[in-house]
Amino acid sequence: MTDTPLSAAYSDLEQRFARAQHIDDALELLEWDHATMMPDGGAPARAQQMSTLRLIRHELMTDPALGELLQRAQSDIATLDDWQQANLAAMRRAWVHAAALPARLVEALSHCAAECEMIWRNAREANDFPALAPKLAELLQLTREAAAAKAEHLNTTPYNALLDAFDPGMTTDTIDRLFTELESFLPTFLPQVIERQRSQPKLVMPAGPFPVEAQRALASRLMTSLGFDFTHGRLDVSHHPFSSGVPGDVRVTTRYSEDEFLQGLMAVLHETGHALYTRGLPPDWQGQPVGEALGMTLHESQSLIIEMQACRSDAFIHYVTPQLAETFGKAGNGTGAWTTANIKRLFQQVKPGLIRVYADEVTYPLHVILRYRLERALIAGDLAIAELPGAWNEGMSRLLGISPPDDADGCMQDVHWPAGLFGYFPTYTLGALAASQFMAAAQAARPDMPDAIAKGDFTPLTDWLRTNVHRYGSKYGTNALLEKATGSPLSSDAYIQHLKRRYLPD
């Protein structure tokens, strides 16, 4: 080894991680293009390009020098300022997730997940769980091996090690407490909400067709109202909505149906929340791990605070209804569809269903709790893949009062497990809790917010988010950031209060 002075170790790390980040950024753009622009025939070449870039990134992160540099920088930590120290911690975490696994396991996992996802597509289509089970069991076994290896490096449990990849530092202790609170509230709350909805005037479903170009123009106007800057981003169409890119160039996608406008619109608002977070990340730390978004819980909190908290609020409905009427009014089925009262019924409808991605705010956490309990048992070895359909159906029945008619719309509905994503599901609901908590704090700080939103002015909210959330990147963990921004760590209180106020007022 050369005799690098200690202070040089940290600089060297910054250069190496910047390089890895630029490769990640390039990969994101290749993926964006794949989803939005690429002709079908480009797929094989694109796969090769991406595989090469991923391999180069993997080589960077598993360079034996990296572990040593991290150690040296750690022993020199007193010379680093608070941002640099946080950056070093984020580097270490990224390194553990990339380098903790033997090359053999990384390759086996990636290969098995790719195969399993392919099998899943057909098995789901054919409602044939037994066709999926063997490969999924193999993937689970590899994931358990990986979780154990990472747990050792992170000094935690295997499932916590999986969580850590999606929400740094998140643990089952926190999740168990929060989900138990939700589980003791929601199943009794839900029937009351449904009962109350039944007593209200019936929703008049707006009828189409809803011209795609009109939907696009409206979405784009609303994005601009939300502060999305089209000199630093785009809106395009893809099969699944997503947001990607870098702070200077954020790409949002959605999809439009001529028959229905709500899903495409809400997807835009949701992804715009993600995009504003990306855009607001700390400019001085671009290209470094601490300059990245903290994780999926925080990211989801930022999409949900826009979509669920702000854009399904009475204030937003007041603002958007005339625009909806003007855009789609002629196509809608006449009387009653385009009033604020009816749009409120549409935007705030609660309806227990089989499918997580179509769930409303009240039932969504129940879908997540089910998956969380099941995947913990799977990782712990307490549940076998063969037992999954039964356990799933039992859980759906207990939590939501619904019995799935088949596995396609039951335990096979999500891509996550077949894609090897275990430990991801909780972040959806943790994000929803964080969104409520941020919203409560933002409202307290800016009492003018609802009036502003009713006029299409989102700056009281977005200014608060930029100042209290976005600009910290990954400097603090989820709980520490929440405590700093809202005065308390992640809690279910604000969410429960929010649900009560919105769905069972007076």
Next chain:
Amino acid sequence: MTDTPLSAAYSDLEQRFARAQHIDDALELLEWDHATMMPDGGAPARAQQMSTLRLIRHELMTDPALGELLQRAQSDIATLDDWQQANLAAMRRAWVHAAALPARLVEALSHCAAECEMIWRNAREANDFPALAPKLAELLQLTREAAAAKAEHLNTTPYNALLDAFDPGMTTDTIDRLFTELESFLPTFLPQVIERQRSQPKLVMPAGPFPVEAQRALASRLMTSLGFDFTHGRLDVSHHPFSSGVPGDVRVTTRYSEDEFLQGLMAVLHETGHALYTRGLPPDWQGQPVGEALGMTLHESQSLIIEMQACRSDAFIHYVTPQLAETFGKAGNGTGAWTTANIKRLFQQVKPGLIRVYADEVTYPLHVILRYRLERALIAGDLAIAELPGAWNEGMSRLLGISPPDDADGCMQDVHWPAGLFGYFPTYTLGALAASQFMAAAQAARPDMPDAIAKGDFTPLTDWLRTNVHRYGSKYGTNALLEKATGSPLSSDAYIQHLKRRYLPD
């Protein structure tokens, strides 16, 4: 060193070059996005992504192991088949161009060219050659150093070494012979053509506006007629038209003006010629140097055979005129604009001018010959940058009978030299000669071609090109490929015959 068996050296090289190629492919996509999709605010981050990928590629190509592997594979060449041998030669050439220069010089060149191009933009705008001269002189000096270093590795002259980067194996011997032939023909031919045009009915200039969407739809239809497959490519808009991508995913761009349709349309046809070449490259050799396009002369021959040879021919004019009339007829200024006779006058107009990029087939080579003679003198040290404007104006006057009113539309009109591209200009005219030569051979093989093109069927031409040109990639040099496909090496005969037939018939 490990005791790698000789046969392994070549396999190792294939892996390394595939990796470099995938990085190049990713870079091309990032550039395409930059030119077509990226919001302005994305520029700084994109520059970083591209710079990192370029650096990684440079490191791959300058890995000391590469030179040794090339030697080992060379000593084992008898075990390689003809494609592998050609691939090894192409690898060696790529390696020389990447690795012949000391790192210091590579960096200085890249830095100086970036600065010089920036200065050029302003200096051209302000018609201020003295503002450009010092940086251009510095860039020339660095280029001369680089040329000398490459010349040593390639065992040729410095200017030939520069040419080799754009057209492998091309030399001044060939160019001098061909350009002398053109120079003795064109200056006497040109006034005859102009005289003849003057005796013909006057061109009725079609008047706009030409709606952009109508132009796009027509361009897209014509691309399909030419065999462009939109499941393997796209047509988009960028400031400067270009074609890029990989065989499975070729991206063509153009620009549209509401005032004028010909430039946008011809750019599409030109770029489609490039795109068909890319699409037709040998599928078994994708990702390897021998699977790439041979160089700029061949590439330009493929764009010009489509744009100039096929799509300004009487047969194509017969085919396209009714479509132009239908697309733009209502917007055009009435009688006479949309007849085949008038469109022929438009498509085949010859008009000496100041600017190379607007030049027609007859005058274009004279612009190129001027630049060739000047850049050879610059590289040889026989001409100083300070003397460039005078030498330019003298040459324009001698070759084209035009005196540039200023340097902005004189020696500062092209980006090439300020961007560090010396040795590139000749390929435009070499490509034009090759296009004529290929066309003559294709016509002889497929006498049905004009009749087919008149009906919008390009397959006699494109089949011939695929079989005789595209599928060879970089297997043969320019002259060898021409000899194989047409029976003789690169010559000016077919071009001169073509000009005579088209511009001075009977």
